[in-house]
Amino acid sequence: MKIEKAEAAQLLSLNKFIVDEEEPHIVIDKKICRECSDKPCLYVCPAVLYKLDKNGDISFDYAGCLECGTCRVMCQKKGIIKWEYPRGTFGISLRHG
Amino acid sequence: MSEEEKFDAIVIGAGPAGAACAYTLAREGKEVLVIERGDTPGSKNVTGGRLYTYALEMLGEGLFEEAALERKVTHEQIMMLGGERGITIDYHDPSFNRDGAPPMSYTVLRGPFDEWLAGKAEEMGAMVACGIRVDELIEKDGRIVGVIAGEDEMYADVVVAADGVNSLMAQKAGLIRDIDFHTVGVGVKEVIELPAKTIEERFNLLNPEEGAARMILGCTEGIHGGGFLYTNKESISLGCVFMPGEAAQHKKSIHEIFQDLKMHPAIYPLIAGGETVEYSGHLVGEAGFRGLPPKLYREGFLMVGDAAGFVINTGYSIRGIDLAILSGIAAARAVINAANPAETGPLYMKELEVIKLLPTMKAVDGYFDVLSTGWLYDKMPALANAVFGDLFTVDGKTPQKIAKGIIGQMKSHGISVWDLIKLGFKGVRL
Numbered sequence: 001m002k003i004e005k006a007e008a009a010q011l012l013s014l015n016k017f018i019v020d021e022e023e024p025h026i027v028i029d030k031k032i033c034r035e036c037s038d039k040p041c042l043y044v045c046p047a048v049l050y051k052l053d054k055n056g057d058i059s060f061d062y063a064g065c066l067e068c069g070t071c072r073v074m075c076q077k078k079g080i081i082k083w084e085y086p087r088g089t090f091g092i093s094l095r096h097g
Numbered sequence: 098m099s100e101e102e103k104f105d106a107i108v109i110g111a112g113p114a115g116a117a118c119a120y121t122l123a124r125e126g127k128e129v130l131v132i133e134r135g136d137t138p139g140s141k142n143v144t145g146g147r148l149y150t151y152a153l154e155m156l157g158e159g160l161f162e163e164a165a166l167e168r169k170v171t172h173e174q175i176m177m178l179g180g181e182r183g184i185t186i187d188y189h190d191p192s193f194n195r196d197g198a199p200p201m202s203y204t205v206l207r208g209p210f211d212e213w214l215a216g217k218a219e220e221m222g223a224m225v226a227c228g229i230r231v232d233e234l235i236e237k238d239g240r241i242v243g244v245i246a247g248e249d250e251m252y253a254d255v256v257v258a259a260d261g262v263n264s265l266m267a268q269k270a271g272l273i274r275d276i277d278f279h280t281v282g283v284g285v286k287e288v289i290e291l292p293a294k295t296i297e298e299r300f301n302l303l304n305p306e307e308g309a310a311r312m313i314l315g316c317t318e319g320i321h322g323g324g325f326l327y328t329n330k331e332s333i334s335l336g337c338v339f340m341p342g343e344a345a346q347h348k349k350s351i352h353e354i355f356q357d358l359k360m361h362p363a364i365y366p367l368i369a370g371g372e373t374v375e376y377s378g379h380l381v382g383e384a385g386f387r388g389l390p391p392k393l394y395r396e397g398f399l400m401v402g403d404a405a406g407f408v409i410n411t412g413y414s415i416r417g418i419d420l421a422i423l424s425g426i427a428a429a430r431a432v433i434n435a436a437n438p439a440e441t442g443p444l445y446m447k448e449l450e451v452i453k454l455l456p457t458m459k460a461v462d463g464y465f466d467v468l469s470t471g472w473l474y475d476k477m478p479a480l481a482n483a484v485f486g487d488l489f490t491v492d493g494k495t496p497q498k499i500a501k502g503i504i505g506q507m508k509s510h511g512i513s514v515w516d517l518i519k520l521g522f523k524g525v526r527l
Binding site: 001002003004005006008011012014015018038040042043044045046047048066067068069070072073074084085086087088089091092093094095096097 | 134135136137139140141142143144206207208211227228229230246247262263265275276278281283284285287288289332339341342344345347348349350351352356357359360365368369370371372373374375376377378379380
């Protein structure tokens with residue numbers, strides 16, 4: 001991709017991911033997230049995978065996860081009810097790193 | 098696998114800490130299993146970054162000559178951005194690459210490097226099993242005796258947690274709690290490919306062997322953190338680290354702030370015409386010595402590398418891979434020299450002293466106080482640029498006295514003489 005101000009989704013498309021369709025490694029509970037006023041995940045996820053949907057709820061897609069763990073560290077209301085690394089061989093596969 | 102046919106050591110994670118530990122153990126004839134969740138070693142790992150060569154030398158003399166490294170760093174640069182302006186200080190030291198001595202440091206990409214180092218451990222006789230995630234630790238009579246991965250149970254005299262900054266294993270062992278967000282930074286990075294020749298021209302590099310390392314201040318919109326740029330053989334690693342708590346308060350995506358850095362008028366010309374080939378994110382420990390867990394072991398279990406919190410950030414240099422390698426060596430030495438399993442942990446702590454890891458971290462602990470000075474990240478680089486702007490402005494008006502100009506600029510940037518004294522006071526205690 002040429003050098004330009006890019007959306008996170010464009011940048012993620014450059015990476016190699018093997019998505020575990022059977023088992024998401026991160027699961028959120030939208031009801032808990034609704035009670036969270038700060039919603040730090042919206043700003044700190046490098047992949048911008050946490051978004052607000054039209055109802056104002058958090059939506060999250062684990063498919064482009066960079067596995068950094070920042071959301072896990074920043075989630076204060078524990079709306080992330082499961083955070084694991086993807087099962088073996090799944091997830092991001094960095095070639096450069 | 099039964100408890101009878103156990104390994105001498107199981108290492109979780111094939112990064113530099115895990116691989117260095119396995120390499121050292123296997124060299125001494127120990128039976129070692131390294132378990133890596135990525136499909137190849139390094140495929141989950143990110144660095145800025147660079148590697149200080151002395152650590153590889155300690156692992157094996159001359160290893161660096163065949164290591165998968167990028168460029169020898171001979172240009173150490175500090176950049177301060179203020180608005181669209183920028184100041185770059187370039188310290189060029191050819192002695193960092195003298196004949197007959199290992200170069201001081203190399204830029205590095207973790208994909209190729211970690212794969213190479215894990216390969217060296219394999220050559221020594223370690224078994225490296227990729228694509229397997231360790232799910233649980235096995236505990237018996239108060240000590241860790243093995244690991245569970247999927248359906249499999251594997252046993253060992255010692256389990257070494259080399260599973261990185263977000264160490265779920267150390268948490269499962271009860272040695273650390275949930276990570277406090279004040280103690281880590283979140284880094285984002287693009288790898289941007291450019292022809293070697295272009296990199297050499299843009300960074301004043303004499304040949305394809307030499308490279309530059311650059312720290313960037315004033316690119317985080319006031320959030321505690323900073324940018325980095327490393328020249329690889331045929332790519333540039335450009336990234337930025339933020340304290341996540343402040344980033345959340347700032348209410349702008351760190352991804353977007355980083356994209357603005359990429360397009361900054363002082364950065365863009367360095368990467369123009371290049372091609373971004375990878376985008377990554379990772380946590381990095383920021384708390385240094387004071388952030389280390391109270392205990393780095395329990396019976397049958399040792400923590401190494403990022404899992405143990407072994408990172409040094411002085412603002413002008415960031416060290417992690419070298420400390421990871423040192424801690425891997427120290428853990429291996431402890432395992433080799435322990436007369437019984439109960440001795441391994443205390444011996445590991447001694448080896449961390451002998452190898453100078455803990456003394457080094459302790460010696461630079463004060464940098465944490467200096468770097469927690471809020472105005473270093475926005476007002477200071479903005480002030481520096483404003484002062485330079487005044488110095489280089491010739492417009493026919495009667496120039497101000499320099500001191501008066503600087504004091505005026507300090508006032509308008511909200512930095513008092515008292516702020517400088519306070520910072521100086523922290524500085525002299527380093």
